[in-house]
Amino acid sequence: MTALGPVDYAIWLAVFLVEIASLVCLLKGKAFLQHFTIFLYLCSSLAVGIGRYSIIKTSGFDSNAYLYFYYYSDALLTICLYFILMSLYAHVFSDMGVSKYMRGGAMLLLAGTSAITYHMVAASTDRFVTHFVIELAQNLYFVGVLLTYLLWGAMVKLRENRTRLMHLVLSMGVYMSLFAGSYALGNLYSNLFVWRYFFPLIAMWLPVSWSYTFLKVPEDARIVTARVLVPNR
Amino acid sequence: MIAGLIFAISIMTLLQFFVSYSHSLIAESRGHELSEQAREISGITARAARGDQFRRLLQLIDLCPESGGDRSQVRAVSLYFGLLGFFRTLFAWIKPAIANWIESERGGCAYVAAVMLDRRIAYSRVLMARQMGNRL
Numbered sequence: 072m073t074a075l076g077p078v079d080y081a082i083w084l085a086v087f088l089v090e091i092a093s094l095v096c097l098l099k100g101k102a103f104l105q106h107f108t109i110f111l112y113l114c115s116s117l118a119v120g121i122g123r124y125s126i127i128k129t130s131g132f133d134s135n136a137y138l139y140f141y142y143y144s145d146a147l148l149t150i151c152l153y154f155i156l157m158s159l160y161a162h163v164f165s166d167m168g169v170s171k172y173m174r175g176g177a178m179l180l181l182a183g184t185s186a187i188t189y190h191m192v193a194a195s196t197d198r199f200v201t202h203f204v205i206e207l208a209q210n211l212y213f214v215g216v217l218l219t220y221l222l223w224g225a226m227v228k229l230r231e232n233r234t235r236l237m238h239l240v241l242s243m244g245v246y247m248s249l250f251a252g253s254y255a256l257g258n259l260y261s262n263l264f265v266w267r268y269f270f271p272l273i274a275m276w277l278p279v280s281w282s283y284t285f286l287k288v289p290e291d292a293r294i295v296t297a298r299v300l301v302p303n304r
Numbered sequence: 305m306i307a308g309l310i311f312a313i314s315i316m317t318l319l320q321f322f323v324s325y326s327h328s329l330i331a332e333s334r335g336h337e338l339s340e341q342a343r344e345i346s347g348i349t350a351r352a353a354r355g356d357q358f359r360r361l362l363q364l365i366d367l368c369p370e371s372g373g374d375r376s377q378v379r380a381v382s383l384y385f386g387l388l389g390f391f392r393t394l395f396a397w398i399k400p401a402i403a404n405w406i407e408s409e410r411g412g413c414a415y416v417a418a419v420m421l422d423r424r425i426a427y428s429r430v431l432m433a434r435q436m437g438n439r440l
Contacts, residue, residue, distance in 0.1 A: 213310045216317050223321070237328050244321030252314030258307040280325075283376060299327045 075127055082271045083124060086278075090117050093278035093285075100285030106239075108158040109281060112151040116278075119144040132267075142204035149211045152247070153181055156218055159240055162233075163226055177218065184214050209258060212251035219244040227296055234292035235284055237299065242280035249273050323409075326384040329377070330412065333419040342422035353418060355410025358385055361417035371427035378420060385413040 075083070094113050097103055103110055123141060130136040160173040185207060223240055231237065253273065257266055338348060346353075346361055365378060392406045 209307065209310060213314065216314055219321075220317055223324070234328070238325070241321055241325040241328060245318060245325055248314045248318035248321055252311050252318060255307040255311035255314060259311070283380075287376065294328060294331050299324050299331055 075132065078268065079127075079132075082268060083120065086271055086275055087117070087120055089275050089278045089282070090120070093282045096282040096285040100290075102235075102285055102290070106155075106158065108151070108154040112148070112155055113278065115151050116148055116274075119148060139204075142208060145208050146204055146211065149208060149215070150181065152215060152243075153177060153211075156215065156222070156243065159236070159243070160222055162236055163222060163229070163231060163240075180214060180218070181211070184210050205254070205258065209251065209254035212247055212254055215247040216244070216251050219247050227300065230296050232293045232296060234294040235288045235290060237294060237296075238280070238284040238288055242277060242284070245280075246273075246277045249276065322387075326380070329380050330384075330416045333377075333416040336419045336422070338418055339422050339426070342418060342425060345425070346418045346421060348415070348418050353411050353414035355385075355388075355407055355414055358410065358414040358417055361414060361421055365417060365421050365424060368421065368424035368428050369431060371424050374420060374423065378417075381413050381416050381420075385410060388413070 090113055094110070094117075097106065097110060097113070122144065123137070126134075126137045126140050157174050157177045160177065164173060187210070189203060189207075219240065223244060225231075226237065226240060250273065253266075253269065257263075338346070343349065345364065347357065362378070362382065388406050388410050392403065392410075395402050
């Protein structure tokens with residue numbers, strides 16, 4: 072049974088503290104109701120962190136129990152991220168009254184990605200359940216990247232100028248791309264020891280960027296979209 | 305095959321999102337007009353700065369008292385500047401246009417550092433005025 076080393080403990084504690092700090096910033100920035108899905112994600116992530124820690128303590132890092140729990144909880148967190156993305160779509164398109172259709176579309180996409188991934192893994196020769204979950208996480212993150220890219224494109228077209236919203240969408244784009252790319256690379260080179268530290272480290276990006284946004288960017292702050300695209304203008 | 309494709313597309317979108325995110329962090333400062341004193345100290349004459357001025361500006365920023373918890377902003381700009389340096393080492397030899405773009409971004413970071421210095425100088429003046437007022 073592989074136990075946690077000092078580096079693992081330090082990373083786990085850092086992620087836990089950063090998520091709590093982000094929750095505090097969300098409440099302090101009076102954005103709790105407006106961004107309830109972010110609150111939901113942070114609470115789920117904290118619960119998942121505690122769950123992963125207790126499973127490592129009882130069964131070990133290289134146990135099957137941890138492997139299953141890790142990937143299934145990750146898929147659950149990705150679905151929570153979809154909820155955040157849907158709420159961001161709802162914020163951006165709030166004036167047009169199309170957020171209902173956006174939500175429906177995103178849910179359909181989520182179900183479609185899961186079904187296609189299941190079909191792909193079921194058709195392959197090695198029908199491992201873990202294989203399905205790893206593929207699913209990679210594909211969900213990738214569809215998340217495309218959805219965020221689409222949202223950012225729409226924001227640029229609509230000349231969206233709410234700074235907070237812009238920060239939230241762009242940080243989500245960075246996170247989704249980082250995870251989709253890392254999962255894809257992890258699929259190609261799964262035996263690298265770096266992954267053990269890399270995934271928890273990059274998981275800190277969203278809570279850190281949210282903390283900054285809710286603490287430093289006021290709700291009524293506005294920014295010219297062109298300055299974000301071409302800053303030298 | 306699919307994993308490779310997803311990796312390539314994700315890296316491209318990651319770069320685009322990260323650059324836009326960094327721009328959104330520093331965009332407010334880019335529109336700021338530098339005071340005469342800040343121009344004199346930083347040596348920046350036009351609205352643009354050179355990337356090689358960044359380190360010196362950071363040293364000057366460290367000499368001034370922190371204003372309104374801007375430390376995180378300074379760190380964010382330093383991080384972006386460091387990443388640009390890394391990308392310059394990696395990719396600039398491929399195409400000179402990339403090197404020009406990176407240099408213009410580094411200049412932008414230097415200008416933002418000058419704006420932060422300007423704000424800190426103004427804050428130092430306020431502190432000094434307050435101290436003088438208390439003595440009287």
